[in-house]
Amino acid sequence: MTSVPERPNLDGLEERWSEEWEAAGTFRFDRTATRDRVFSIDTPPPTVSGSLHIGHIFSYTHTDCVARYRRMAGEEVFYPMGWDDNGLPTERRVQNYYGVTCDPNLPYDPDFVPPEKPEKRSIPISRPNFVELCRLLTLEDEQVFERVWRKLGLSVDWSMTYATIDKVSQRTSQMAFLRMLERGEAYQAEAPTIWDVSFQSAVAQAEIEEKELPGAFHRIPFRFSDGSGQVEIETTRPELLPACVALVAHPEDERYRPHFGTTVTTPLFGSPVQIRPHELADPEKGSGIAMICTFGDTTDVTWWRELALGVRPVIDRRGRFVEIEWGSEGWESADPEAAQANYDELLGKTVKQAQKRIVEQLIEQGLLVGDPRPINHMVKFFEKGDRPLEIVTSRQWYIRNGGRDDDIRERLLKRGAQLVWHPPYMLNRYEGWVGGLNGDWLISRQRYFGVPFPVWYGVDDNGDPDYSKRHTPAEDLLPIDPSTDSPVGFDESQRDQPGGFTGDPDVMDTWATSSVSPQIISGWADDSDLFDRVFPMDLRPQAHDIIRTWLFSSVVRADAEHDSLPWTHAAISGWVLDPDRKKMSKSKGNVVTPLPLLERFGSDAVRYWAANGRPGTDTAVDEGQMKVGRRLAIKILNVSKFVLGLAGDEAWNGEVTEAIDRAMLAQLADVVAVTTEAFESFDYARAIEKSEAFFWPFCDNYVELVKGRAYGTGSEAAVASARRSLVEALSTLQRLFAPHLCFVTEEVWSWWQPGSVHRQGWPEADELRALAGEGDPGVFTVTAEVLGEVRRAKTEAKRSLRVEAEAVQVFDTPDRLALIEPARADLMEAGRISDLVCTESESASVDVTLSPED
RNA sequence: GGGCGAUUGGCGCAGUUGGUUAGCGCGCUUGCAUGACACGCAAGAGGUCACAGGUUCAAUUCCUGUAUCGCCCACCA
Numbered sequence: 001m002t003s004v005p006e007r008p009n010l011d012g013l014e015e016r017w018s019e020e021w022e023a024a025g026t027f028r029f030d031r032t033a034t035r036d037r038v039f040s041i042d043t044p045p046p047t048v049s050g051s052l053h054i055g056h057i058f059s060y061t062h063t064d065c066v067a068r069y070r071r072m073a074g075e076e077v078f079y080p081m082g083w084d085d086n087g088l089p090t091e092r093r094v095q096n097y098y099g100v101t102c103d104p105n106l107p108y109d110p111d112f113v114p115p116e117k118p119e120k121r122s123i124p125i126s127r128p129n130f131v132e133l134c135r136l137l138t139l140e141d142e143q144v145f146e147r148v149w150r151k152l153g154l155s156v157d158w159s160m161t162y163a164t165i166d167k168v169s170q171r172t173s174q175m176a177f178l179r180m181l182e183r184g185e186a187y188q189a190e191a192p193t194i195w196d197v198s199f200q201s202a203v204a205q206a207e208i209e210e211k212e213l214p215g216a217f218h219r220i221p222f223r224f225s226d227g228s229g230q231v232e233i234e235t236t237r238p239e240l241l242p243a244c245v246a247l248v249a250h251p252e253d254e255r256y257r258p259h260f261g262t263t264v265t266t267p268l269f270g271s272p273v274q275i276r277p278h279e280l281a282d283p284e285k286g287s288g289i290a291m292i293c294t295f296g297d298t299t300d301v302t303w304w305r306e307l308a309l310g311v312r313p314v315i316d317r318r319g320r321f322v323e324i325e326w327g328s329e330g331w332e333s334a335d336p337e338a339a340q341a342n343y344d345e346l347l348g349k350t351v352k353q354a355q356k357r358i359v360e361q362l363i364e365q366g367l368l369v370g371d372p373r374p375i376n377h378m379v380k381f382f383e384k385g386d387r388p389l390e391i392v393t394s395r396q397w398y399i400r401n402g403g404r405d406d407d408i409r410e411r412l413l414k415r416g417a418q419l420v421w422h423p424p425y426m427l428n429r430y431e432g433w434v435g436g437l438n439g440d441w442l443i444s445r446q447r448y449f450g451v452p453f454p455v456w457y458g459v460d461d462n463g464d465p466d467y468s469k470r471h472t473p474a475e476d477l478l479p480i481d482p483s484t485d486s487p488v489g490f491d492e493s494q495r496d497q498p499g500g501f502t503g504d505p506d507v508m509d510t511w512a513t514s515s516v517s518p519q520i521i522s523g524w525a526d527d528s529d530l531f532d533r534v535f536p537m538d539l540r541p542q543a544h545d546i547i548r549t550w551l552f553s554s555v556v557r558a559d560a561e562h563d564s565l566p567w568t569h570a571a572i573s574g575w576v577l578d579p580d581r582k583k584m585s586k587s588k589g590n591v592v593t594p595l596p597l598l599e600r601f602g603s604d605a606v607r608y609w610a611a612n613g614r615p616g617t618d619t620a621v622d623e624g625q626m627k628v629g630r631r632l633a634i635k636i637l638n639v640s641k642f643v644l645g646l647a648g649d650e651a652w653n654g655e656v657t658e659a660i661d662r663a664m665l666a667q668l669a670d671v672v673a674v675t676t677e678a679f680e681s682f683d684y685a686r687a688i689e690k691s692e693a694f695f696w697p698f699c700d701n702y703v704e705l706v707k708g709r710a711y712g713t714g715s716e717a718a719v720a721s722a723r724r725s726l727v728e729a730l731s732t733l734q735r736l737f738a739p740h741l742c743f744v745t746e747e748v749w750s751w752w753q754p755g756s757v758h759r760q761g762w763p764e765a766d767e768l769r770a771l772a773g774e775g776d777p778g779v780f781t782v783t784a785e786v787l788g789e790v791r792r793a794k795t796e797a798k799r800s801l802r803v804e805a806e807a808v809q810v811f812d813t814p815d816r817l818a819l820i821e822p823a824r825a826d827l828m829e830a831g832r833i834s835d836l837v838c839t840e841s842e843s844a845s846v847d848v849t850l851s852p853e854d
Numbered sequence: 855g856g857g858c859g860a861u862u863g864g865c866g867c868a869g870u871u872g873g874u875u876a877g878c879g880c881g882c883u884u885g886c887a888u889g890a891c892a893c894g895c896a897a898g899a900g901g902u903c904a905c906a907g908g909u910u911c912a913a914u915u916c917c918u919g920u921a922u923c924g925c926c927c928a929c930c931a
Contacts, residue, residue, distance in 0.1 A: 009893090210930075217931085235931055248931085280929055290931035299929040378930045428858050432927055544925080575925095583924090612867080612879095616859090618924080622866060624880045627893085634893055642890030689868070693878080700895075704888095711889075788896090795885060795897040802888045832888090 002752040004644050008637040010602045010630070013743040018150045026756045027155040031530060033076035040534035041067060042518045042567055043156065044542050044550070045082030045164055048141035049089040052148050054592040054621055055543075055584060059573035061610035063541040064154045065684035066571070068739035071155070072762040073679075078534045080160035080521045081149065085138035087510040088199070088384055090165075091449040094133050099123060102130040102448035104483050104505050127448050127483050134165065134449050148595060153603050153742045155758065162520055164513050165451070170479035172525045173513040174454040176561060178472055181455075185400050185560050186443075188467065192294075192301045193442065195392045196382040197319030201446040202396050204509060205403075205439060206549045209383045216372035217286060220362065222247060222264035225272055231256070231264065232369055234286030236377060238362065239355040240293035242269050242324070242343055243314040248303055249289040251277035256289050266291075267367040268342045268358070270334035276307050295391035297380075298438070314346075315390050321346045321354050351390070395467070397444040397453060397506070401556045403437035415555050419570050422682040423616040426544060426572040433548040441553065443512040450507030454480050456487045461498050471501060478525075515553035518566040537567040539682075544572050544616065571682050574618040583618075592621050604741040605629035611740045614685045632692065633744040636737060639699050640748035643730045646710040647723035649752075654720030658709075659822035660783060661725035662775025664702050668694060668729055669768035670777075675736060676762065684739065691736040698729065701784040708829035718825075728771060732763045782816050783823040786846060790831040793848035804851040805833045811841035 021027060041063060046056055071077045095101060099118025106126040114133060115123070125133075146158070162169060180186035193202045215236040223230045233247060244266050249256035259275045266273060273291075280299060281290060292303045294311045303309070316322045324331075324343070333339040342361055346354045362368040380389045402409030416430040444453065458469030471487035473480050482503025486492055494500030516524075518537050523530035536558070542550060551570060558566035577583055578590040598606050601623070608629025613619035656662055671694040678686035703726070710722040731753075738745040738757045749757035790808060794801050808831070810820065817838045820827065828836050 008890090215930095233931070237931080282929085282931080286931055288931095292931090297930065299931075302929070380930075425858065429926060432857060436927055438929085548926085614867090618860095620866075622880090624866070628879060631893060635891070638891035638894085640890090645890070686868090686870090689878085693868095699891090703890090704895095707889080791896055792898095798885055800886055800888070801896065802886085 002644055002649060004641045004751045008641055008747075010604070010633055010637070010744060013747050014151050014153065014598075014603050017743050017746050018153065021155075021756070021758075022150075022158065024756065026758060027071075027077075027079070027157050029078050029157045029160065030076050031533065033533060035533050037074075037076050038078055038533055039067075039070040039075040039539070040078035040522070040537040040567075041080075042521065042537045042540045042554075043079065043081055045084040045162070045514070045517065046145060047084045047087075047089060048138050048145060049085065049093045052145055052594060053576075053584065054594050054597065055576040057152060057594045057598075057606060058576045058610045058613060058619065059541065059543060060149070060154060061152065061607050062571065062573055062613070062615070062684055063539075064152075064742075065607075065611055065687075065739040066539070066541075066679065066682055068155055068742060068758055069679040069684075069687070069762065071758060072735065072738065072760060073676075074761065077155070078160075078537075079156045080162065081146075081154075081156045081158070082161065082517060082521065083138065083142045083145070083163040084510070084514065085134060085141075086164040086450055086513055088447065090134050090138060091447060094130065094137055094449070095122065097137060098133055100125050100130065100133065102127055104448060108484050127452075128481060130448055131165065135163075138163065138165075148598075151595070151598055151603060153607065155742070160521070164510070164517075164520075165449070167479060168525065169513055169520050170451050172516050172520045173451045173508060174478045174480070175475055175525050176516050176519060176557060177508070177512070178454060178475065178478075180399060180560055181472070183560070186397060187400075188395060188397050190393065190395045192304075192391050193394045193396055194298070194380070194389050195317060195394070196385045196387070197317065197390055198385055198387050199382065199447070200317060202394060202442055202444065203382045203385075203389065204442045204511070205437070206441075206511070206553075207383050207509075208380050208389065210378040211381050212376050213379045213388075214374060215377050215379075216374045218359065218362070218372050219287070219369035220267055220367060221369060222266060222273075222291075224259075225263040225265055231259065231275070231289055232287050233289050233291050235291060236375070237293070237296050237355070239321075239346070239351060239358045240296050240314065241266055241291070241358060242271075242339075242346070243293040243296075243312045244269075244271065244273055244291045245294055245304065245309045245312055246273045246292045246307065247275045247289055248278045248281045248292055248307075249275065250281040250283045251279065253281070253283045253288055255283075265334055268361055268365065269331065269339040270336075271312075271332055271339070272334075276303075278303055278307065297391070301391060311393070313393065315351065315392065317392055317394075319350055319387065319390055321349050321351075323347065351388075396442050397508075398440040399443050399512070399556065401437065401441040401553075402434060403439045403441065409434060409437065412552075412555060412559060415559055415565055416552075419555075419565055420568060422569060422571045426547065426570070426616060429544060429547045430552060433552060441556070443509045444506040445509050446505070447507050450510070451479070451513050452481050452483065452507050453504040454478060454482065455504040456482050456490075456501045457504065459496060459498055459500050459502050463496070463498050465502050511549050511553045514550055515557045518554060518558065519561070535566075536562070536564050539569045539571060540567045541571045541573065543575065545575070547572070569682065572616050574613060574616055576613075577618055577620045597623075597626065601626040601630050602633065602743070604633040604744050607740055607742070608632060608688070611684050611688050615683060629741075632695075633741055635695075635699060636734070636741065636744050636748060639703065640730060640734065640751065642703070642707075643726045644752055646707065647726045651720075651723035651727045654724030655717070656721050656724050656728075656771050656773070657717050658721040658725075658826075659775060659779045660702075660705065660826055661721050662772045663777050663780035664698070665725060665728060665768050666772035666775045666777045667780060668698075668732055669765045669772060672732065672736070672763045672768060673765040676765065679739070688737070688740045691733070695733060695737075697784065698733070701787065702729075702780065705783065705787065705823065705826045705830045709826060713829060714825060725771075728768070732768065735760055735763050776819065778816075778819045779823055782819040783827050786810055786820060787827060787831050789846035790833065790848055793846075794850065797850055799850060799853070802832060805831055805848055806851050807835045807847075807849040808833045808837070809847040810836070810838045811846070812838070812844040813842070814840050816844070 098114040101122045103124040104127045108126045108128040217234045218238045221230040263272045331339040402412045421427045456471040457465040460466045522535040554566045605626045609625040675687040706722040
């Protein structure tokens with residue numbers, strides 16, 4: 001039965017056991033399990049167009065530890081894996097890899113084969129062809145990822161994977177969208193939109209980040225139209241002067257109060273604009289009076305909307321200055337010809353070029369007060385972009401997320417508070433974000449690779465889309481691609497023809513699909529049997545930086561569709577920092593790849609490092625911790641081998657009679673209780689900390705104290721007690737470490753027990769307590785202390801620990817001496833003590849007389 | 855500007871309801887081949903728990919400030 005290798009080691013455990021687990025279906029989800037027995041996990045899908053870095057290893061290990069605990073605690077764990085192959089990163093990669101570009105107007109070519117090598121000039125292909133290539137390339141990436149995950153030992157059910165662009169995801173995503181559209185939770189609007197001029201797409205509030213850039217204040221005078229003087233504004237964007245539609249100052253600002261309602265003219269262009277009051281104008285900033293342009297920033301949009309101003313757009317979607325359409329009367333200006341002449345010099349220029357020119361014009365015409373004053377200011381960027389965002393007017397899809405409706409906002413705040421956060425303070429991030437929303441969620445992107453909007457529009461007699469005539473497909477037809485499928489009642493010959501139809505050209509934002517990941521993996525669209533067993537899910541593990549995006553948007557979708565939370569718990573992980581505690585990023589070049597670490601230290605060692613990162617806490621890459629993990633794994637091998645050598649199968653029949661054995665088991669029972677409690681609150685780190693804190697003294701003190709007895713010294717009952725206690729402790733410890741060190745524990749379990757350790761029951765504190773009986777934990781603790789004193793004497797004498805202690809005198813209080821007495825024989829054997837005398841005394845000390853040196 | 859975290863020996867970290875000499879690991883020093891483990895074992899040195907107040911019989915732990923670091927948010931003229 002028991003079969004222990006001669007020299008156990010960690011080599012090859014990962015390959016051996018991950019193959020075994022796959023073959024035996026150890027982590028296969030049993031879908032006959034009912035909801036009350038299921039623990040379901042909404043695994044984050046890693047972006048496959050990137051590469052796995054150590055941060056993934058870190059946070060996925062946390063989830064895996066929890067999953068393994070839950071499984072052992074008797075739950076049926078639903079633990080799938082997803083791949084995020086959606087969005088811009090994949091698009092870019094496919095374009096470069098195959099040398100193609102997507103043209104949504106082209107028809108699908110079923111025979112298209114990409115060139116071996118990308119050609120100089122990129123080949124335009126249809127959206128379905130483009131999407132096919134994306135799938136082809138991401139499939140390879142997924143396999144690489146899966147290999148790393150298996151090496152790490154994630155206990156996911158590999159028969160349950162999804163990709164954010166696969167059919168099920170598209171279908172779920174489109175279906176959820178259409179239902180929101182029907183309920184009025186999704187809508188289309190023509191409005192000023194934050195726009196990235198490089199990517200040619202609108203972007204959402206959540207995808208914006210700010211960078212500090214150098215800029216300059218330009219002080220520019222506006223003359224009163226009645227010739228009575230001037231006001232001076234300050235701006236960092238003088239190029240928007242032709243787009244100026246009003247000036248604005250704070251209503252209480254005494255400097256400008258008398259001028260509210262009066263008209264001034266814009267320099268260079270001579271357009272009449274009014275001075276208006278608004279609270280958002282900051283008297284402290286610049287000269288306290290600002291120009292409103294259509295549109296320089298989001299404040300402009302607010303002012304423009306709330307003051308009901310006209311619009312003078314000057315920047316197009318490519319970020320260049322365009323012809324202004326003024327109608328028949330030309331420039332609305334005191335001097336239309338001069339205005340047009342000034343503006344002609346800006347035509348076709350980029351924002352940067354135009355700014356340069358307009359400043360020259362201002363200087364030439366004496367319209368700049370003083371020199372431009374250099375400052376550094378924050379400028380909004382798309383998080384993946386490298387040019388400042390502009391604001392253009394466009395038609396986009398939105399989802400109501402509370403940004404414009406207080407009642408929705410309140411409801412979503414309440415949902416957030418219902419969610420159990422680990423750690424709890426992460427709720428603040430959620431509430432801060434939801435409270436600060438200033439618009440609905442923009443979900444349409446003018447890109448190609450993504451889930452298309454399942455919508456067509458009628459085409460009017462002029463051949464233009466008629467957005468009021470909307471066609472949507474029945475749910476059972478989903479997923480559809482409106483660029484190749486036609487709506488019911490039409491055929492392809494009517495595409496883009498007067499009286500016919502046209503497809504919505506946009507795709508959904510990545511988060512619009514990711515936000516329904518719980519519905520995708522739960523089978524909401526097509527598998528109601530599965531759905532009922534796993535939804536609402538139990539756990540969403542994710543990092544703190546995407547609380548505002550993935551977590552929040554998922555709450556929005558589940559609230560709208562199911563009137564519930566998508567999951568009960570959110571476990572928020574920290575980031576991995578490089579060894580110098582700097583955040584890892586590709587641009588810094590400090591990204592650590594995991595595979596070499598997994599190979600060097602072993603997966604259990606890397607898992608150990610990860611498991612020591614507290615929930616929600618940023619943690620540095622620390623090879624020292626991995627070394628410690630490796631040592632712990634080796635220790636588990638060796639102590640298992642030793643104990644199994646001392647105690648055979650018949651050890652289970654023994655009875656625990658000795659006080660020190662009972663003491664050890666009583667302590668172990670407490671450890672089981674506290675680790676169980678830690679795991680119940682998703683604190684995998686505290687769990688391993690407590691197990692480990694017991695484990696080392698167990699090896700170094702308990703095993704040392706009882707090994708003589710376990711070998712056969714003493715009465716039959718005493719021997720049996722030691723052996724039984726050893727196998728009980730070993731079995732318990734192997735299971736306690738199983739969630740974290742999944743490979744080595746499986747290895748040592750296999751030496752003497754049938755089945756996988758990962759399918760065993762979690763240790764029960766009560767069972768151990770029953771074995772321990774009335775055992776006083778102090779017997780073990782105090783005896784170990786005395787043994788320590790004896791060892792110290794030997795070490796300080798620079799003698800071997802094996803040397804005989806001729807006489808040991810223990811001075812201590814009566815109650816402590818009473819604890820030593822029942823373990824006297826073990827203590828004398830372990831300490832090689834020939835004569836042990838205990839003497840009552842107020843102050844504790846131990847006198848040791850060693851045998852003389854040879 | 856608002857909010858959230860962090861601050862414990864050279865380094866990385868625990869310290870969960872305030873309570874006797876503040877723990878652990880790495881590193882360092884000194885020993886030891888002891889019936890599993892030298893990828894081991896034993897022992898040792900090393901901390902005014904960021905700073906200043908307050909509450910309390912008692913504060914690393916609670917409260918209020920301050921400083922430094924990190925993160926999130928904000929309308930960035």
